[in-house]
Amino acid sequence: MTMRVNFTVNGRQQQADDVWEGESLLYVLRERLGLPGSKNACEQGECGSCTVRLDGVPVCSCLVAAGQVEGRDVVTVEGLADFARQRAEHGHGGRQRAEHGHGGCATGACGTPLQEARRWSAGGTDSQTGEGAELSPVQQAFIDAGAVQCGFCTPGLLVAADELLERNASPSDADIREALSGNLCRCTGYEKILDAVRLAAARQGEAV
Amino acid sequence: MDFLRPASWEEALAAKAEHPAAVPIAGGTDIMVEINFDHRRPEHLLDLNRITELSEWEVGGESVRLGASVPYTRIMEDLRTELPGLALASHTVASPQIRNRGGVGGNLGTASPAGDAHPALLAAGAEVEAESVRGSRLIPIDAFYTGVKRNALAPDELIRAVHVKKADGPQQYAKVGTRNAMVIAVCAFGIALHPGTRTVRTGIGSAAPTPVRAEAAEEFLSAALEEGGCWDSGGAITPSVAKRFAELASGACNPIDDVRGTARYRRHAVGIMARRTLGWTWEQYRRSGRTLEGAA
Numbered sequence: 431m432t433m434r435v436n437f438t439v440n441g442r443q444q445q446a447d448d449v450w451e452g453e454s455l456l457y458v459l460r461e462r463l464g465l466p467g468s469k470n471a472c473e474q475g476e477c478g479s480c481t482v483r484l485d486g487v488p489v490c491s492c493l494v495a496a497g498q499v500e501g502r503d504v505v506t507v508e509g510l511a512d513f514a515r516q517r518a519e520h521g522h523g524g525r526q527r528a529e530h531g532h533g534g535c536a537t538g539a540c541g542t543p544l545q546e547a548r549r550w551s552a553g554g555t556d557s558q559t560g561e562g563a564e565l566s567p568v569q570q571a572f573i574d575a576g577a578v579q580c581g582f583c584t585p586g587l588l589v590a591a592d593e594l595l596e597r598n599a600s601p602s603d604a605d606i607r608e609a610l611s612g613n614l615c616r617c618t619g620y621e622k623i624l625d626a627v628r629l630a631a632a633r634q635g636e637a638v
Numbered sequence: 639m640d641f642l643r644p645a646s647w648e649e650a651l652a653a654k655a656e657h658p659a660a661v662p663i664a665g666g667t668d669i670m671v672e673i674n675f676d677h678r679r680p681e682h683l684l685d686l687n688r689i690t691e692l693s694e695w696e697v698g699g700e701s702v703r704l705g706a707s708v709p710y711t712r713i714m715e716d717l718r719t720e721l722p723g724l725a726l727a728s729h730t731v732a733s734p735q736i737r738n739r740g741g742v743g744g745n746l747g748t749a750s751p752a753g754d755a756h757p758a759l760l761a762a763g764a765e766v767e768a769e770s771v772r773g774s775r776l777i778p779i780d781a782f783y784t785g786v787k788r789n790a791l792a793p794d795e796l797i798r799a800v801h802v803k804k805a806d807g808p809q810q811y812a813k814v815g816t817r818n819a820m821v822i823a824v825c826a827f828g829i830a831l832h833p834g835t836r837t838v839r840t841g842i843g844s845a846a847p848t849p850v851r852a853e854a855a856e857e858f859l860s861a862a863l864e865e866g867g868c869w870d871s872g873g874a875i876t877p878s879v880a881k882r883f884a885e886l887a888s889g890a891c892n893p894i895d896d897v898r899g900t901a902r903y904r905r906h907a908v909g910i911m912a913r914r915t916l917g918w919t920w921e922q923y924r925r926s927g928r929t930l931e932g933a934a
């Protein structure tokens with residue numbers, strides 16, 4: 431047997447069909463909705479590369495059963511730039527949005543349409559610097575600090591780091607380590623990742 | 639496979655009665671790993687996420703009624719004063735992402751000897767509120783763990799909540815692992831001083847087929863503290879009493895050798911943790927002015 435799951439992804443109502451009952455949210459995002467940003471590395475909650483926001487809360491999407499997200503709100507890395515922009519512009523971050531129930535913004539102008547999310551890339555005019563691309567502050571900071579090597583861990587780290595900065599505008603190093611302790615990176619040695627989060631926090635502070 | 643999504647607690651109990659083999663899924667942090675790796679293919683998954691009261695808690699006079707699905711993150715952030723031992727233990731679980739989903743109901747459902755909630759629950763004193771269409775009962779935590787990954791639930795029962803005694807004195811939790819985050823305990827030790835009843839309770843994790851209390855150690859220490867008038871005087875615990883307490887805690891272990899550690903190491907480490915956590919909690923008790931509110 432299979433089922434249909436209706437839920438909000440990056441502020442837009444989506445429907446996934448032919449979902450197997452034991453399937454994970456990660457599988458639905460990648461294989462049914464065509465959103466490969468959330469990475470599948472371990473499928474056992476160890477690496478954090480599949481991190482998404484579920485009703486505002488960072489979770490491993492590989493450990494959420496697809497049927498559990500019916501009617502709920504998911505933000506993936508593909509929607510992070512829009513999500514961060516909307517939060518900055520009119521303050522609806524994940525938590526507030528979850529309280530609105532499905533559908534996100536009432537005007538329908540917010541969120542990231544599925545087609546755009548599928549095509550989403552940090553391209554811009556220069557993929558090395560991110561110039562010209564619509565990036566969230568955390569994404570830009572990861573590029574500027576050199577925190578991306580193979581990039582496999584990056585989507586999960588971005589989602590986790592963005593949520594940290596939403597809740598804590600000036601995190602200590604201990605706060606950053608704690609918030610990112612569920613995300614493994616095999617390339618960078620983490621120093622540049624810490625630099626990136628510090629940089630994003632500092633820029634966020636200047637902007638206020 | 640069928641995915642059952644009861645909208646209320648009553649519906650969940652009815653579904654469990656109709657399909658006793660149905661596997662409840664709360665945070666999914668144990669179950670989904672098994673399903674992803676094809677270690678388990680239940681006929682029915684019973685989703686508990688829609689039942690809001692499972693994610694709520696009530697602070698009563700004597701105890702906290704902690705809903706089965708309250709995530710660890712909430713326990714460590716919001717219940718530090720009432721349940722300091724469980725809050726400390728919750729903080730050692732995995733990572734933020736896992737703590738945002740997993741909770742005590744799932745830890746009890748899995749009943750792994752390595753589950754971090756268990757030593758804290760054993761030390762604080764707790765009862766598991768189990769319910770079925772037949773009715774509700776309170777299972778004392780000491781009687782809940784019946785074997786390796788086995789518990790006292792009947793096939794038609796679900797865990798509604800855990801009633802954990804509010805702290806009346808200092809509590810501590812210590813865990814041995816290879817690093818801080820994302821570590822299943824090699825072994826763990828929980829301790830709670832109960833000045834109200836002038837007793838000490840403990841819990842040991844990952845060092846026996848089930849989580850256990852170190853009862854001989856508790857009795858020895860309670861008697862030694864009583865005899866020395868220590869509860870009233872706040873007098874120091876002598877090194878020989880601490881040493882004996884540690885030996886008896888080690889003696890309560892019945893560990894195995896496995897990939898995470900040897901039996902001998904576990905016995906040794908439990909003794910060390912028993913001595914240290916006793917030192918920390920007793921210092922806290924003495925400094926707190928020995929009020930019955932204790933310290934968290």
Ligand SMILES: Cc1cc2nc3c(=O)[nH]c(=O)nc-3n(C[C@H](O)[C@H](O)[C@H](O)COP(=O)(O)OP(=O)(O)OC[C@H]3O[C@@H](n4cnc5c(N)ncnc54)[C@H](O)[C@@H]3O)c2cc1C
Pocket residue numbers: 474475476661662663664665666667668669670671686706707730731732733736739740741742743744745746747748752753754755795796797798820821822823
């Ligand atoms: C990467 C990783 C690291 C981990 N690290 C730790 C750790 O450090 N310490 C630790 O203790 N655990 C750890 N775990 C295990 C897991 O997170 C915990 O056991 C958690 O408490 C499970 O809760 P859950 O809600 O996610 O359970 P689920 O997976 O939803 O369920 C677990 C079991 O309990 C049953 N169940 C759930 N709710 C109920 C209910 N209300 N009534 C009856 N049965 C129920 C389920 O049927 C299932 O058998 C880790 C897991 C992962 C993936």
Ligand code: FES
Pocket residue numbers: 469470471472473474475476477478479480481490491492493
């Ligand atoms: S793929 Fe989900 S945590 Fe690794």
Ligand code: FES
Pocket residue numbers: 577578579580581582583584614615616617618
């Ligand atoms: S950049 Fe390669 S795993 Fe982190």
